[in-house]
Amino acid sequence: MDQFKQKFKEEATDLINDLEEALLLLEQNPNDKDIVERVFRAMHSLKGGGAMFGFDHVSEFTHHLETIYDLVREDKFLVSADLLTITLESVDHIKDLLFSDEITKEIENNHSVLITKLSTLATNDVGKAATPIENQDNTASTQKSFYVFFKPNPDVFENGTNPLYLLDELCELGESRIISHSENIPLLDDLKESNSYLYWEVIIVTDQELNAIGDVFLFVEDDCELEITQVAEGNLLADEKVIRYLADIEKESKVVDIQKLEREISKNKENKTEQGSKESTGTDTSVISSIRVASDKIDTLMNLVSELVTTQARLSLFTEQQEDAELDAIGENIQKLSRQLRDNAFSISLIPLQSIITRFQRLVRDLSNGLGKKINFKTEGTETELDKTIIENLTDPILHIIRTSIDHGIEDVQTRINSGKPEEGTILLRSFYSGTNVFIQIIDDGKGLDHEKIRQKAIEKNLISESTQLSKKEVFDLIFMAGFSTAKEVTDVSGRGVGMDVVKRKISAIRGDVEVDSEPGEGTTITIKLPLTLSIIDGLLVRVGVTDFIVPLSAVQKIYAVNKSEIIDNYTHTVVLDEKQTPFHNMREFFTIDKEMPDTVQVLVVTYEEQSVGIVVDYVVGEYQAVIKPLGKHYKDQEFISGATILGDGSVALVLDTNKIIKQSAEEV
């Protein structure tokens, strides 16, 4: 049972996420029927599932919510800000109910408070909302005829389902005609009294959508043969011929032939294509298009793929030495396959940013209400996909950035009006791909960062000295230093002095980078740059001295061969490449390797802060697929190394972070 409970909790998490998302959407479009429907369905599933798996308090509580949204659904109740606030609180409460280890006093109190609120809402406002909306909708409502084929599996009773109740529920939706089929009942000797042998066909005329009919069967979907088809617009049961046809069928105990039925009615109906009218219930399609997989299975897959890639490198090295044409061909094929397998396995572990957006929306909503600010949270490009591990580690930093934006960035309504801005502030979360990086930007139109204030603060906190000359960018970077917080007083939202430095650290931990740009009075943009994936990269194997290094291929634009005389004793640290002056950093100098340099060295041109910068290495060995492994805590000070990888011969090569190398090397020169 525990196992099922666990499963339900997982499912409930999805449902709750969906519910929250739908509620936030509903706030934007209070009149959208589809969203109300989505909210209702999520609640309905929560209630049903809760009852089935013994979460009675969840089920009972959700029932109260459902009652209200049923009214909303029927346009007897208006969606109001109050309603949404209480509903969101209720959703939080459901989370508590589901995931707390024990039900504390606090949760219990909350429980009764919320139920009282909900019931008052339900009774109070019904009358008010009912009149205006109903008038509009009744005129527009159209009746449709559906054909339902419902054949429960023989063991349906074992789950405690009574098909007759379902039929009753179905008939409540509108006018109906049921044909029951008893031809499957076996002779008495073979009859098992615990089995169900009947099946039914129903023609139902209702103004509800197909989904509403599907909802009736929501919990037996897997235990029956079910077919729901919209056969016609309008009332089919008003048609003499159809009634006669159905009567005939019942007499001869035949199954309704939908096509024939459709032909009967097609004469006076518009030409509707079969496909258009035939819809499977929503859940069916989603089952086929995606499956749920435990994340540790994906982790295992990724590990196996990593090992395969490493082993493949050994194989490549071996085949090279053998000089056997056939072995070569096999080796190359394995290489191709492992590359494809790697890409595929990666795409499995990618999830869209959308999956964490709801939490941000929630934060913006709750926090802006609490601070009396008006904020519109917009998102762009949330379909951008990122590695699962990155997404997991990204939520907290982004939450913190948004929190800071709301607290310090966006001004209150009065200030905004005074400075000629729209009273509603905007926070935009934007995400896009660029090369092999993913960028996430959080842009607000608040008061921006005060350049001079940051400088003063940093001097005050002894982070820099009075005389330090800093560029604009460097000043902004100060806010990421530990112990820096510009808030004048500590609020419960931000300004505890821990914050942006933690953001920076967390993002660095997933090999990302974070930058700030700001225009006083205009707003602030925080850009997070992330690698697409953490574990395997396409790299360039290079050698400096006796040591092998991997440079991410994505960073390298071009490779030039240069005579060593151009590098050695070159005090300008620039070299002319393609008739362009290019500053360079000699890795031998940087790594303090004394050995004699080869006569010809190679310069990798990489992009650093939108400039081309050269990195001088002895020799480029070739392309290499590198499985990145952590270097461990003992080398935490070697920031310019992002990890290590095992080469084909079993030795270790270090993976370089070109940005950090150039930054550090530039500081040393």
Place this chain on the structure above:
Amino acid sequence: MEEQINTNIKSYLSFKLGEEVFAAGVKNVLNILEMVKITEVPKAPDYMKGVINLRGAVLPVIDTRIKFGMEESEFTKDTCIVVCEVDQDGEEVKVGAIVDAVKEVIEIDDKDILPPPGIGNKYKSEFITGVIHLDEQFILKLDMNKVFSTDELVMLQNNQNETNNE
């Protein structure tokens, strides 16, 4: 591991650094490797020799001689890497220690371990948790968690420099 009946008897791996013999609790020792090719990590302290491939994982390797302030010496056929697992702020961290030679596993009762000498000790007393007197020889028992801790590495080095300068 430790026996139920007399839990005071524990096993130690003894190894040589120069003429000195040290002992490490076997519960910290995972295995012993022959010397392999070590990939040097640039810009790291001297005693951080580099990294090696330990069955597909990357293992940092420390030259214990340099770390203990001894002269660096050529590796011989006896030189090996003792793979240890040490506790770092509640996290298990693996690290390889290069030693001149591994001797044996000895079993010592806790009561036979003498307290470390307070004065005249070459090594920081925090790292030596006791002295074992065995076969006319003194064996220094090490606190592996402290010796190979990521923070202490820096501290010990600084300390060594200071003493060298004096």
